[in-house]
Amino acid sequence: MSTTTIDHAHDHAHGHDDHAHDHPVGLRRWLFATNHKDIGTLYLWFAFTMLLSGGVLALMIRTELFRPGLQFFQPEFFNQLTTMHGIVMVFGAIMPAFVGYANWMIPLQVGASDMAFARMNNFSFWLLPPAAILLASSFFVPGGATAAGWTLYAPLSTQMGPGMDMAIFALHLMGASSIMGSINIIVTILNMRAPGMTLMKMPMFCWTWLITAYLLIAVMPVLAGAITMTLTDRHFGTSFFNAAGGGDPVMYQHIFWFFGHPEVYIMILPAFGIVSQILPAFARKPLFGYASMVYATASIAILSFIVWAHHMFTTGMPVTSQLFFMYATMLIAVPTGVKVFNWIATMWKGSMTFETPMLFAVGFIFVFTMGGFTGLILAVTPIDIQLQDTYYVVAHFHYVLVAGSLFALFAGFYYWSPKWTGHMYSETRGKIHFWNSLVWFNVTFFPMHFLGLAGMPRRIADYSAQFTDFNMVASIGAFGFGLTQVYFLLFVVFPTIRGGAKAADKPWDGAEGLEWTVPSPAPFHTFETPPTVK
Amino acid sequence: MLGLSLTAAGFPAWAAEAAATAPGTYAGSGGPVIRELNLQPPATQIASEIYSLHTWMMVICLIIFVAVFGVMFYSILKHRKSLGHQAATFHESTSVEIAWTVVPFLIVIGMALPATRTVVGMKDTSNADITIKATGMQWKWGYDYLQGEGQGISFLSNLSTPRAQVGEPGIEPSEKRGDTYLMEVDNEVVVPVHKKVRIITTANDVIHSWSIPAFGVKQDAIPGFVRDTWFKADETGTYRGYCSELCGKEHAFMPIVVKVVTDAEYKVWVDGKLKELAALAEDPNKVWTIDELKTRGEKVYNTNCVACHQATGKGIPGSFASLDGSPVVNGPKLEQIQTVLNGKHSGKFAGEMPSWKQLSDTDIAAVITYTRNNWSNKAAENIVQPAEVLAARK
Numbered sequence: 001m002s003t004t005t006i007d008h009a010h011d012h013a014h015g016h017d018d019h020a021h022d023h024p025v026g027l028r029r030w031l032f033a034t035n036h037k038d039i040g041t042l043y044l045w046f047a048f049t050m051l052l053s054g055g056v057l058a059l060m061i062r063t064e065l066f067r068p069g070l071q072f073f074q075p076e077f078f079n080q081l082t083t084m085h086g087i088v089m090v091f092g093a094i095m096p097a098f099v100g101y102a103n104w105m106i107p108l109q110v111g112a113s114d115m116a117f118a119r120m121n122n123f124s125f126w127l128l129p130p131a132a133i134l135l136a137s138s139f140f141v142p143g144g145a146t147a148a149g150w151t152l153y154a155p156l157s158t159q160m161g162p163g164m165d166m167a168i169f170a171l172h173l174m175g176a177s178s179i180m181g182s183i184n185i186i187v188t189i190l191n192m193r194a195p196g197m198t199l200m201k202m203p204m205f206c207w208t209w210l211i212t213a214y215l216l217i218a219v220m221p222v223l224a225g226a227i228t229m230t231l232t233d234r235h236f237g238t239s240f241f242n243a244a245g246g247g248d249p250v251m252y253q254h255i256f257w258f259f260g261h262p263e264v265y266i267m268i269l270p271a272f273g274i275v276s277q278i279l280p281a282f283a284r285k286p287l288f289g290y291a292s293m294v295y296a297t298a299s300i301a302i303l304s305f306i307v308w309a310h311h312m313f314t315t316g317m318p319v320t321s322q323l324f325f326m327y328a329t330m331l332i333a334v335p336t337g338v339k340v341f342n343w344i345a346t347m348w349k350g351s352m353t354f355e356t357p358m359l360f361a362v363g364f365i366f367v368f369t370m371g372g373f374t375g376l377i378l379a380v381t382p383i384d385i386q387l388q389d390t391y392y393v394v395a396h397f398h399y400v401l402v403a404g405s406l407f408a409l410f411a412g413f414y415y416w417s418p419k420w421t422g423h424m425y426s427e428t429r430g431k432i433h434f435w436n437s438l439v440w441f442n443v444t445f446f447p448m449h450f451l452g453l454a455g456m457p458r459r460i461a462d463y464s465a466q467f468t469d470f471n472m473v474a475s476i477g478a479f480g481f482g483l484t485q486v487y488f489l490l491f492v493v494f495p496t497i498r499g500g501a502k503a504a505d506k507p508w509d510g511a512e513g514l515e516w517t518v519p520s521p522a523p524f525h526t527f528e529t530p531p532t533v534k
Numbered sequence: 535m536l537g538l539s540l541t542a543a544g545f546p547a548w549a550a551e552a553a554a555t556a557p558g559t560y561a562g563s564g565g566p567v568i569r570e571l572n573l574q575p576p577a578t579q580i581a582s583e584i585y586s587l588h589t590w591m592m593v594i595c596l597i598i599f600v601a602v603f604g605v606m607f608y609s610i611l612k613h614r615k616s617l618g619h620q621a622a623t624f625h626e627s628t629s630v631e632i633a634w635t636v637v638p639f640l641i642v643i644g645m646a647l648p649a650t651r652t653v654v655g656m657k658d659t660s661n662a663d664i665t666i667k668a669t670g671m672q673w674k675w676g677y678d679y680l681q682g683e684g685q686g687i688s689f690l691s692n693l694s695t696p697r698a699q700v701g702e703p704g705i706e707p708s709e710k711r712g713d714t715y716l717m718e719v720d721n722e723v724v725v726p727v728h729k730k731v732r733i734i735t736t737a738n739d740v741i742h743s744w745s746i747p748a749f750g751v752k753q754d755a756i757p758g759f760v761r762d763t764w765f766k767a768d769e770t771g772t773y774r775g776y777c778s779e780l781c782g783k784e785h786a787f788m789p790i791v792v793k794v795v796t797d798a799e800y801k802v803w804v805d806g807k808l809k810e811l812a813a814l815a816e817d818p819n820k821v822w823t824i825d826e827l828k829t830r831g832e833k834v835y836n837t838n839c840v841a842c843h844q845a846t847g848k849g850i851p852g853s854f855a856s857l858d859g860s861p862v863v864n865g866p867k868l869e870q871i872q873t874v875l876n877g878k879h880s881g882k883f884a885g886e887m888p889s890w891k892q893l894s895d896t897d898i899a900a901v902i903t904y905t906r907n908n909w910s911n912k913a914a915e916n917i918v919q920p921a922e923v924l925a926a927r928k
Contacts, residue, residue, distance in 0.1 A: 069699075069701040069711075070701055071701065072704075074703060074783075076782075076783040076853060079780070143853055144852075147782075147783075153740075153741060155757060156782060159740065161852065161853075242758075243756075248758075248759070249756055249757060249758070250756060250759070284621040286623070286625040287625065289627075292626075292631050292635075314754050316735075316756075316761030316762070316763075319654055319657040323650060323653055326646055327646055331639075338638075341634045348609050348613065348622075349619070350622070351613065351619050351621035352613055352614050352619075353614070353616070366603065370599075376591065376645065377595065379646075380591060381652075381653045382587055383584055383591065385656070386584050388743075389780075390778070454570035454573075454574060454747075455565070455566050455574055455776070457785075459780045459785060461786050462700060463786065464565070464566060464714075464716045466566040466570070
């Protein structure tokens with residue numbers, strides 16, 4: 001108790017000259033953080049830690065798959081690796097990273113002094129570390145971590161050991177965190193915009209996050225329902241997914257994918273937002289078709305609720321359902337196409353420069369669109385049935401999740417880190433990071449299309465020798481990609497935080513938005529008096 | 535392990551047989567080939583429709599790719615600040631925006647329409663000549679010929695690749711891998727060419743998926759439910775696929791092999807198989823000697839039990855129970871008979887003992903006798919006769 005008091009006095013002595021409010025330091029600053037920038041930073045570090053952990057799991061997978069045969073891991077442990085890689089990357093890395101960007105940037109972009117519910121903001125972050133600890137420690141309980149695949153299909157999930165229960169609780173925590181984060185984002189955007197900042201003047205990043213937050217609130221409870229039913233099937237004798245007791249294993253898949261497909265857009269819409277901010281800044285030309293971008297984002301979100309069963313064509317649906325879900329899925333290509341065309345029209349006749357944020361944004365468009373094409377191909381039911389659960393699907397979703405979401409996150413880091421740290425990153429190192437990421441990404445995932453077409457199933461610990469060559473290429477690429485991200489941490493992130501050229505308030509001459517009107521680094525409190533937007 | 539090597543010993547003869555009935559005009563190998571860049575060569579009408587659909591999609595996507603990225607890279611090269619290009623100020627154009635909403639819509643319809651016919655065709659499982667039920671089990675397939683020529687045939691189909699070719703973590707494989715590594719089985723499904731074969735899928739434990747890429751067939755096998763699919767092979771040959779739904783630890787090790795033969799060959803196979811089954815349907819009241827049961831039990835163990843309980847009988851701590859020193863194996867025999875027949879979910883292990891009802895009385899009696907006399911086990915009740923298993927089934 002006395003320590004706390006001393007700390008408090010210490011804060012008062014040193015914290016007062018800069019800031020109007022008490023500004024705790026050390027552990028208390030982070031544990032009790034209510035400032036949106038501090039919480040944003042916590043989210044970003046959490047997400048990056050999880051990205052590297054999930055990356056280690058991925059590299060273990062690729063090590064085992066370098067050659068046919070079992071060299072390093074038993075198949076049951078291999079299944080734990082693929083499962084945990086998926087859960088860690090989706091719920092631990094990509095989603096929290098976007099929430100981190102939202103925390104940092106949304107108040108700055110709409111001219112708000114902070115997020116609407118500062119203490120809930122703290123709680124929604126601090127639910128994540130316990131979830132991560134549950135996931136990590138589940139490797140050490142009897143039977144190991146859950147090995148049912150990140151989709152946790154019943155009834156395989158009812159066969160698992162306590163690692164499965166730990167994963168269920170971790171997902172509950174992360175789900176609750178996401179819902180609270182979303183409520184905060186919606187209320188901040190709807191209620192705390194600066195005078196004059198109408199909805200249709202908001203930066204695209206705020207728009208995409210607003211829509212994403214609604215998606216999250218709509219579907220996270222659905223996931224919670226599915227995994228709670230799994231939990232009661234496992235321990236309390238219910239039979240939701242057990243045919244012997246009158247349940248239906250396929251019902252789990254319907255519920256899961258009713259969450260799972262909007263989830264895909266939860267992970268990509270904020271990425272669209274980031275790219276839509278960066279392209280105009282470096283083309284020195286306003287975003288083309290702002291209104292149609294907003295409508296396209298909303299259409300994608302609405303369509304995402306009526307396409308879920310395209311993940312389930314091989315479960316044996318009636319022909320009418322197969323046709324409905326094929327047509328509905330293909331429709332998503334229309335608004336997505338509008339976005340890509342708008343981006344290219346934004347670049348068209350601009351005055352472009354290619355600093356690292358722009359490189360990642362253009363790289364995003366190029367590689368993400370390839371993932372879009374394979375998505376279109378997979379939407380065709382007969383082709384999907386041929387390729388379901390093969391490496392083609394693995395290639396497809398890594399093209400949209402790594403080259404899509406992750407590249408956009410990198411683009412956003414290079415774009416906004418001058419505002420966060422007050423320092424400019426090294427352009428040369430940024431370019432090394434970009435080109436290595438782009439090349440190694442394609443070396444890793446492009447050959448997987450061929451493996452999938454030839455019929456190699458996913459989630460297998462060992463494969464027929466015919467698949468060896470492309471697997472070797474993919475494994476080499478994976479290590480290149482992994483090392484590139486270590487380079488990013490050691491040679492870009494740390495040096496930029498510690499020092500580097502002083503960043504101007506507005507380091508990009510084409511950038512627009514309220515975030516560039518505050519000093520770099522952004523002071524602890526910004527927009528205490530709301531700015532007026534003309 | 536021994537059982538697997540025994541099946542491997544029979545493998546060259548089987549391979550020669552496959553070569554003898556080698557396909558006439560079918561271009562593929564029936565499975566994947568090295569550095570394959572496209573779908574496997576189709577061997578059915580549906581598979582060739584899928585193949586053409588995929589080609590059609592690739593052509594459209596390639597055209598869009600070249601058009602869209604042609605514009606983008608032209609812009610990247612020409613509209614640069616370093617070339618002194620001044621930024622234009624336009625930021626919307628209703629007509630252009632309507633055009634690039636409507637045109638993709640039409641393209642998408644053009645992609646989906648030709649697929650519609652194939653979807654309807656794939657689902658038409660009526661008027662089949664032969665109906666076969668495929669049952670997914672951890673980790674093998676069971677086949678029952680339900681209707682048509684061959685009705686009554688029933689067998690299990692296990693991976694026949696010896697573990698010595700797979701290796702183990704830290705232990706190099708001691709045998710050279712064959713061309714059909716992980717896609718060869720002890721009993722393949724045999725069907726006649728040019729006949730419509732309906733496959734009914736179901737599963738005993740978790741979801742599996744029955745798939746032959748060259749046929750364009752993939753159908754999940756769902757416990758407690760039946761689903762169906764069909765194929766009509768155009769050419770004789772041996773076609774290979776894998777279980778395509780994560781089903782636990784040995785998911786990579788339960789392939790599917792379908793051998794398509796001529797009508798005459800099929801008749802010969804059916805005759806042989808039915809005779810074989812009749813011979814196997816032993817009198818459950820026959821009294822066996824302990825040595826006969828142990829020898830047979832070892833084979834049964836190596837085919838069905840070794841994946842979980844291991845050759846050492848020690849299982850895998852936390853996942854699969856140890857039989858060596860187990861109180862069930864060394865205790866009263868009735869409890870062990872019940873466990874093998876009905877399965878057991880003690881909750882102590884991540885894995886669950888499935889029911890083995892589908893094995894014959896003799897096989898169950900043999901494998902129980904084997905476990906009771908092997909490793910360090912010296913059970914007091916050291917022999918189980920088929921009649922006792924039969925009695926316990928009631």
